[in-house]
Amino acid sequence: MRECTNAICRHALPRQQSWRIAFARIALCVVLLAEPLAAHALPTFDDVRTQWRSSDWLLLSRDGVPLQRTRIDKTERRGDWVALADVSPALREAIVVSEDKRFYEHSGVDWRGAAAAAWANLWNTRTRGASTVTMQLTGLLNDDRERSGQRSIAQKANQAVSALWLEHTWRKDQILEAYLNLVPFRGETIGLSALSITLFGKAPSGLDEREAAVAAALIRAPNAPYAKVSDRACRILRDMQAPERCVNLPAFVQLAFARPAPALLSVSPDAPTLAPHFARRVASETHPVAGARVTSTLDARLQRFASDTLTRTLVELDAPAHPRNVHDGAVVVLDNATGDVLAWVGSSGGLSGARDVDAVLARRQAGSTLKPFLYAQAIDERRLTTASLLDDAPLDLAAGGGLYIPQNYDKDFKGWVSVRTALGSSLNVPAVRTLVMVTPHRFAKTLTALGLPLEQSGDYYGYSLALGSADVTLLSLTNAYRALANGGLAAPTFDLPRRAPPAALAQQRVFSVDASYIITTVLSDNNARTRTFGFDSPLATRFFSAAKTGTSKDMRDNWTVGYTSRYTVGVWVGNADGQPMWDVSGVTGAAPIWAAIVGYLHRRVPSVAPRVPAGVVQTRVRFDGNVEPARNEWFVDGTQTQTVGLAANAISTGNATGIANMPRTSDKTAVSSSNAAPHIGSPTDGTLFALDPDIPAARQRIVFERASGSSGRANWRLDGKPLGRDERVLWLPWPGRHVLELVNADGSSADSVRFEVRGATAHQAAPPRAGKPGTARGHAASQPSPTPLTSTLQDSTTNGQKL
Structure with missing residues (x-):
């Protein structure tokens, strides 16, 4: 403080004292006249907190756990509302030291600070503002976000009146909490939550003294260069009795300014984003607005477990010792009853x-x-x-x-x-x-x-x-x-x-x-x-x-x-x-x-097998030739059988042209080897064949075979015309009902069966001349066969889908 060495200084104190009294009287009159209007204009603390909107929308699990943030508002970055209890003590101290030293003493307006500022402005000795945290908050509540501190006397008076009313209706902790959430920081960043995550990569509760001082310094000059911000932050640290934290402060501020901003503002920036793809799907359906909180069907714990399990398994599969070139995966879990x-x-x-x-x-x-x-x-x-x-x-x-x-x-x-x-x-x-x-x-x-x-x-x-x-x-x-x-x-x-x-x-x-x-x-x-x-x-x-x-x-x-x-x-x-x-x-x-x-x-919840439907029966099944061990098997009622065997031609040839029959209780194909008379093994009597429209008609064949164990020489005859005398004949099918016979040397019929070939939409070639011999057995496996409607004739193949 200067010494009084001239006349002007000798008269300074009385003049300053009178000015302060006059200013106080004028302010009091303004307060009495304008307070009802201010009371009507300013919201309550609960209204401000409720109406706060993050720049992101938040996906919640079925029980309210945050899963994913997605940014909507591209003009500003605002995080979630931060309670004062979740703000580090160092930051609270830094804000009070830098912006309003007598915050806990005044009632909205710091009259001592205001008078000193007015006197300094009057004599142009030092220009500084006198806005308290409460006064600044009223400007933020009125959306008055001018970065310059220059305001008219009327604006200052209105802020003072509003601040007095705000202090009358809000608690000090509410005022400081709202201020920290609404104050603009660097660039597009609004509020402490967004600043803390984008600038320091941590939640507001974790800010130390140096980080708190930098954050407080940005309030006065949000877009100042890092050197100016570090100088002001160092002054704040001295006021906080922590001058040792000024060491290497410019480099720290420069590094913080160079940090790339995260794509999303998470409540916990260290936590992984649990459901980015699901959030994108939900957004396409609901079109959420900024600040929206959308509850989904996801289970947060299950989502995290599934994600961790997938990642861990892929890392193990592609370990450097045994790389398997697998990098991607996906998991989905559904509730059977609800479809959630x-x-x-x-x-x-x-x-x-x-x-x-x-x-x-x-x-x-x-x-x-x-x-x-x-x-x-x-x-x-x-x-x-x-x-x-x-x-x-x-x-x-x-x-x-x-x-x-x-x-x-x-x-x-x-x-x-x-x-x-x-x-x-x-x-x-x-x-x-x-x-x-x-x-x-x-x-x-x-x-x-x-x-x-x-x-x-x-x-x-x-x-x-x-x-x-x-x-x-x-x-x-x-x-x-x-x-x-x-x-x-x-x-x-x-x-x-x-x-x-x-x-x-x-x-x-x-x-x-x-x-x-x-x-x-x-x-x-x-x-x-x-x-x-x-x-x-x-x-x-x-x-x-x-x-x-x-x-x-x-x-x-x-x-x-x-x-x-x-x-x-x-x-x-x-x-x-x-x-x-x-x-x-x-x-x-x-x-x-x-x-x-x-x-x-199912670590705690049992999983039980479904109940047996009324239309299903269980039967003990035995397989002829011990193809598979006997077992209890489930059947649709009416299709059950106790014995399953192979057609005689399947037993004798064992190749891909054999017929896999539906379970049989008795059939003509399982002829005893003691039967000496010539006997037809395939097809069985009453078989229906269907020509496949997807296969060229000229390439389809039906297999005629003698039963295993039958003896004696006999010739094939189809629809009364000779067809050959080989044990196995491949016949080019023709739609219609047919009679197949084995005839003895004297022309008498030793065995006969009737079967039907049903046509396809494809054009058929002319029927083959009866008496032309069938293709030799060695070529049989390459000939596709029509599909029997009463049995399971299979001929088909593919190049390699696996498992």
């Missing part, structure tokens, strides 16, 4: 080269995951039972301009197997044989009814549809398995809570309850998987579960989808860019993730 999406992990995050691609909605080849639906349809159509035998042997089908040759995953063939074994062990050739019966056209309609996004008709995919050549999404595939879990009823999924009860939801019956139950018994049967997966696989859980794996061509896609009594879980593993994985199959890639998630879901 409980978990949605769209990518592997930092492991992925395309982390923004939502693999839950990306279309990829389904692999063998479509097989359960194929067999369910065949059972519903009563073409097969799970005890029916299918030939897993090399096979080729004419398709398009070449041959379709299916292979099994292990490049091996198992011979005659039951449908239960074929599905449980994911054998490819039996599945293609089944599709020949069902037809690609009808099977594609079934898949579409399940909600799978097939873009082409079944004829476009052909027989490869049995092995999953169609592109599907993980969400649609998982929901299709949910239909099996719900007894054949397909229903939509939900990512937001819905008002309608589950019973009122749109449902479509795709499979019968009986077929769904029988397929479930196969998918939950660990014994049925042993030929391919062995006894110890991740699919063998301690509780009831039904699951299927799938791997597309060249190991580009790897799936495991399955269900328990309460949940359906789908997992995809692969590479977003379509690169093949190295030695990764459904049981080694996706299955461990699936098993970990269903284990987590």
